[in-house]
Amino acid sequence: MLALIEGLVQAAVLSLTALGLSLVFGVMRVVNVAHGEFFMLGAVIAWWVATLVGTNPALGFIAALIAAPIIAGLIAVITDWLVLKRINYDPEATIVATIGLLYILQQSVLMTFGPDARPVEAPFNTRLAIPWIENTDAGWALYWPWGLSTTSYKLFVIVAAIALLSLIWYIMSRTKLGLILRATQLDSETALAFGIPVERVYALVFGIGAALAAVAAVLIVPIQQAHYLMGADPLLLSFIVVIIGGLGSLRGTVIAALIIGMSDGIISVFFTPTLAKIMATLLVAMVLVYRPQGLFGTRRV
Amino acid sequence: MLKLSGINAGYGKNQVLFELDLSVDKGEVLCVMGRNGAGKTTAMKTIMGLIQPNSGQVEFEKRKISKLAPHTIPKLGIGYIPQGRRLFSELTVAENIEIGLMTRKKGKATRDKVLDMFPRLGERLKQRADTLSGGEQQQLATARALCLEPSVLLLDEPTEGLQPSMTALIRETVLTLKGEGVGIILVEQREDAVRAVADRVAFIENGRNAATHTIEELTEDPSPFRKHVGI
Numbered sequence: 084m085l086a087l088i089e090g091l092v093q094a095a096v097l098s099l100t101a102l103g104l105s106l107v108f109g110v111m112r113v114v115n116v117a118h119g120e121f122f123m124l125g126a127v128i129a130w131w132v133a134t135l136v137g138t139n140p141a142l143g144f145i146a147a148l149i150a151a152p153i154i155a156g157l158i159a160v161i162t163d164w165l166v167l168k169r170i171n172y173d174p175e176a177t178i179v180a181t182i183g184l185l186y187i188l189q190q191s192v193l194m195t196f197g198p199d200a201r202p203v204e205a206p207f208n209t210r211l212a213i214p215w216i217e218n219t220d221a222g223w224a225l226y227w228p229w230g231l232s233t234t235s236y237k238l239f240v241i242v243a244a245i246a247l248l249s250l251i252w253y254i255m256s257r258t259k260l261g262l263i264l265r266a267t268q269l270d271s272e273t274a275l276a277f278g279i280p281v282e283r284v285y286a287l288v289f290g291i292g293a294a295l296a297a298v299a300a301v302l303i304v305p306i307q308q309a310h311y312l313m314g315a316d317p318l319l320l321s322f323i324v325v326i327i328g329g330l331g332s333l334r335g336t337v338i339a340a341l342i343i344g345m346s347d348g349i350i351s352v353f354f355t356p357t358l359a360k361i362m363a364t365l366l367v368a369m370v371l372v373y374r375p376q377g378l379f380g381t382r383r384v
Numbered sequence: 385m386l387k388l389s390g391i392n393a394g395y396g397k398n399q400v401l402f403e404l405d406l407s408v409d410k411g412e413v414l415c416v417m418g419r420n421g422a423g424k425t426t427a428m429k430t431i432m433g434l435i436q437p438n439s440g441q442v443e444f445e446k447r448k449i450s451k452l453a454p455h456t457i458p459k460l461g462i463g464y465i466p467q468g469r470r471l472f473s474e475l476t477v478a479e480n481i482e483i484g485l486m487t488r489k490k491g492k493a494t495r496d497k498v499l500d501m502f503p504r505l506g507e508r509l510k511q512r513a514d515t516l517s518g519g520e521q522q523q524l525a526t527a528r529a530l531c532l533e534p535s536v537l538l539l540d541e542p543t544e545g546l547q548p549s550m551t552a553l554i555r556e557t558v559l560t561l562k563g564e565g566v567g568i569i570l571v572e573q574r575e576d577a578v579r580a581v582a583d584r585v586a587f588i589e590n591g592r593n594a595a596t597h598t599i600e601e602l603t604e605d606p607s608p609f610r611k612h613v614g615i
């Protein structure tokens with residue numbers, strides 16, 4: 084049960100992060116190697132905002148939840164405008180460019196924030212015990228075992244991620260903006276011929292992608308810690324999720340994040356984190372061999 | 385109302401169009417003919433701003449448009465039916481039409497009018513574009529472009545791979561629009577389809593103007609068809 088909640092928290096954060104990567108690749112055909120750094124930025128900004136706001140962790144958290152995605156998103160939009168647009172979104176050149184961005188962001192944070200990991204206090208952190216049912220002599224009964232407690236904050240992370248994912252789903256499938264994004268993803272040249280400002284769409288998507296990673300980091304940073312090298316794991320796991328889930332498929336991304344996050348949580352609790360990574364890698368290899376378009380992808384590669 | 389003059393354009397170092405001139409007036413049908421690879425599609429993309437010419441001018445209603453941001457060109461009232469239709473394949477019929485309406489902020493009246501012209505689409509609004517038959521897809525591509533209420537319409541080989549009944553529907557649509565004063569550039573390989581609608585025919589060879597004739601001239605002497613298009 085504890086492992087289940089750990090897994091769900093991992094899956095929640097991972098699905099937000101991976102969705103950002105998937106959106107950017109799906110719409111722009113850009114492999115954003117610096118995606119994990121936007122995640123790291125989100126965590127660092129959360130620490131910074133929390134420190135600025137000071138005593139009240141809840142207020143600091145809410146401020147971070149607003150500030151981090153906006154700042155990370157703006158940095159991404161500026162990068163798109165200054166760099167990616169200039170190299171015409173050429174697939175190979177953008178990989179090199181985002182590797183450059185990765186080091187720039189990492190070093191900037193190292194110079195300003197320093198090499199130490201820094202904790203951010205959770206806005207609230209009541210311990211919750213989760214009731215369990217047991218077959219006693221008197222029949223089925225509810226009881227509150229000691230080992231099955233978790234914190235309210237972890238449940239909040241799960242709920243917040245579900246709310247954000249629903250919001251993105253709503254925007255993509257039910258709004259004009261979503262229609263424009265999907266049309267651009269399917270055929271950017273024809274989109275242009277129908278008056279869609281593709282360059283602005285790209286800037287926006289790159290910004291949203293970064294903002295999703297940042298918001299995921301704000302959610303997880305009270306549980307983990309902010310550190311300038313923390314971007315590597317979310318990047319790797321997001322790639323795995325995107326490969327398994329299929330590109331540009333929101334449903335696929337969420338389901339793959341659930342599989343990876345849950346198995347990571349569960350296997351790490353019962354066995355070792357290394358085994359979890361090996362399993363994920365094996366799964367990727369199998370998907371690549373048997374379903375190169377991803378489990379839920381529709382397009383041929 | 386739409387005029388290309390001295391266009392040199394291509395893809396990177398590969399120049400495709402050389403000093404190309406084309407023009408179409410209000411209520412006129414200009415057919416563009418030429419062998420595969422002559423540069424017909426490239427010329428249409430240059431009009432839409434999808435390719436920037438290295439030199440030369442595209443003028444629309446006396447205004448130079450070749451330096452405009454590409455996404456603003458359709459908003460001027462230039463509708464485009466690309467070769468191979470280029471529908472948004474995973475979007476529904478209704479969503480493809482919605483994109484066309486968004487281009488110039490047209491509303492329900494335009495939508496109703498367009499769906500009246502292609503009733504089959506009205507019955508399939510929720511269906512994905514890539515599940516339509518070839519003929520229905522061409523109707524959708526046409527409907528999407530007509531949602532702009534264009535004053536100039538570009539059609540790039542609309543009859544390619546379609547049955548005769550669909551060819552007839554496209555011919556009727558072209559003639560109706562011509563009657564409403566729309567200027568039309570029709571890229572077409574088939575002589576019979578050209579004869580049925582053209583006012584003038586521009587023949588392109590290797591990206592250059594080979595000849596331009598009125599349909600009357602071609603009725604009298606059809607040899608240019610064989611000379612510039614035939615094998």
Ligand SMILES: Nc1ncnc2c1ncn2[C@@H]1O[C@H](COP(=O)(O)OP(=O)(O)O)[C@@H](O)[C@H]1O
Pocket residue numbers: 395398400418419420421422423424425426427
């Ligand atoms: N995207 C492209 N990149 C490079 N060359 C292209 C591209 N599209 C077309 N071409 C080349 O431009 C020339 C003209 O093509 P096109 O305009 O499509 O001819 P047409 O429509 O008359 O058949 C051809 O030689 C073709 O190979």
Ligand SMILES: [Mg+2]
Pocket residue numbers: 424425426467540541
């Ligand atoms: Mg062509």
